[in-house]
Amino acid sequence: MELLTRIAKPRPAGTVQNREITDYIGSYLENLGYETRKLPFNCKVWESQDSYLMIGGNKLTLHVNPFSESFTGTRRAILVRNLEELERVECNDKILFLTEDLAKEPLQPKNYPFYYPDEHKAIIDCLEEKTPCAIIAVTGETSMSGLKPFPLIEDGNFHIPVASLDKEIFPEIEGEVRGKEIDLSIVSKNSIETAHQLIASKKVSDPKGTIAICAHMDSKYNTDGALDNASGAAAMLLAAKGIETNSYNIDILPFNSEEYYDPQGELIYLKDLEKEEKEISLLINIDTVAHVGSKVAVAYFNFKEKEQLKLDKIMNTSTNIVSGQPWYAGDHAPFVFGGTRCILISASDLFEGCLSYTHCPNDTIDLVDEKLIEDAAEYICKVVNDIVLA
Template sequence: MTIIDEILKERPVGTDSNEKVCDFLLSKAIQAGYKTITLQFDCKRWTKDFSYIDLDGNQYELFPSPFSQPFEKTGDLEIVSTLEELQNKNITDKIVLLNGDLTQQPLQPKNFPFYYPDEHKTIIDLLEDKQPKAIIAITGKHPMCGLNPFPLFEDGNFLIPSAFANKTTGEKITGRKGLTKLKIASKTENSVGRQIIASKKSNGKGKIVVCAHMDSKYGTIGAIDNAAGIEVLFQILDNLKDYNGAYDIDFVPFNGEEYYGVIGQLEYLKHNGNEKSEIKLVINIDSPGHVASKTALSTYNFIDCKQTWLDTKISKNDYIEEGSQWYAGDHAMFAFQGVPCIAVTSSNLFETVLDLTHTSNDTIGNVDFDILKKTSDFLTELIKDYND
């Protein structure tokens, strides 16, 4: 039985299924002889139900934003399509429909620790300052996953109730005036989660971090994203259980990549503290093994001789290729600090895989286990041969 067989379930941070996955992965690391550390953290879990806007007695379905506050009231509907309109219109105590330029991409959560662009901060600050009753966002296809429509907000710290809808629903709402009834059936509860670390002390020349996020979004079992990555991580963990090379190794199934607060990642960084400079290489495995792909490796902060060494290894394997850089993954927080990183994914990430992620279509039929095995064997030898 593979690792995937045991963890292939909807498993957002803070849920019972996430806890069961943590238990299973922890037991596998202990069985392999690794020293394990468990970091507990506070988080939120989310549930939702049927939500709608009522127009002239007709109910049109809306989707609650993940972690939104609940709402069931009437209010005047105000349509806002541009930043200028958001700055100038009086939207206080109204139901605001956002569309157009304001809803082309999801907004980063408030004060996201690794990336919070000024234009997102401006929109969120204006909304919080003007205090509408609630927000409906009309969105389309997510630029970096398969969701269509996508939630404009996914942030438990953003307290204005919000929902989202597709463009068809948006056309029916746009132009309406007067009192409108809105129901957003959304509930958050306090919960706890865990960040697991499996460590092997070796000859102390520094540390290699091998990571892959274990959590999923709500509404998907996340086969490619990222049960496949956890499968590869634990195959490497098992391959290296007798490792005695130059570097200590941390195997980290990050618990929070799909959570608005990336809380497992922050707990790991806090745990490392002043040892950040000891990390000589990070290997992040995210969405590998698509049935129609090879494995793509992209590098960050690699000096020329190190890149040449890796290129030579890649050239000897027809199932591995050099990939384009991408930053929407757990390697980014290390890469931004200058740490050498390798990101491992499917070679058709941008053409095919992203359209599966975060959706119900991300199923086990998309996973090629032979590619996963070859990838784990390649990365195992890479770690054995690595010399900073």
């Protein structure tokens, strides 16, 4: 499938390949008769090189957290395990190791507009107040991606250098770290580039409203992002070709920056809706779909009972479409919380193995079942072409 192969390559917001794919998607939609707009925004583009700790003459590999600042030097190491210890510790200009409770899950970017839990804010605020010269997060696996060790802080607005160390290694070296002088090298660079949010629209006469179909087109670094989310972008674009409604205006939204610490692409669209005084009748979000061996799972939000019965009928007469569990860590979330009707489309095994391939080099095109992309697109077309919303 050309759509999939053209998109499934590393494409973080602002990178050359991200811009090329934005242009490709724009041309594709223009050829289908959609009117397109490309709205620019500035973002950081990140690159890193080999980074390490020197412990007892041994060089230990570190995984630089995306958008980290750089650091090279020798400092005394301090270790903390929980927020209470962090609040008490004196670690100005020290190398601060975060373990256990402080490194159990990735922290949300500070000031993330849609979701920033209090417990994450407390950790971030305390770290910034304590001013260590660098942070080493002792992390392992996470249920939300295939990265190991996972990055703890992926945030260009956080200006303390940070890297991750595999927690399986740490017990062997803890005694050589605590309170000792250690050599650290975090090699990381950020530059400011321009990315674009594409909005493609097709209007009808006397519309009953607007249906928005979205799938994020960007990826994390160092991954082809085939499942997450070239699969969803391809399904969205295939659906854009088959939509034949005369009742609703259509917006096609390849959101650019869902995998970035600042979701500027979605914020641009939300501001555009406000400016145009336009409400969305229905939003369909496709994210991480078509995993080999799975089915296409759909979840509904904010529908009336009669509308949901109609959607169930469409689902039950569609190939490989099943009912899925709702989740909120995606582009549909602000619309859901605002009361908009939303349909979420993802892999039926998203939380039973699929996510373990994402955000890492393992997320390649051989994990994607192209037939499921076609099934997802067909389902979307049925919904858009048939649904009547009160």
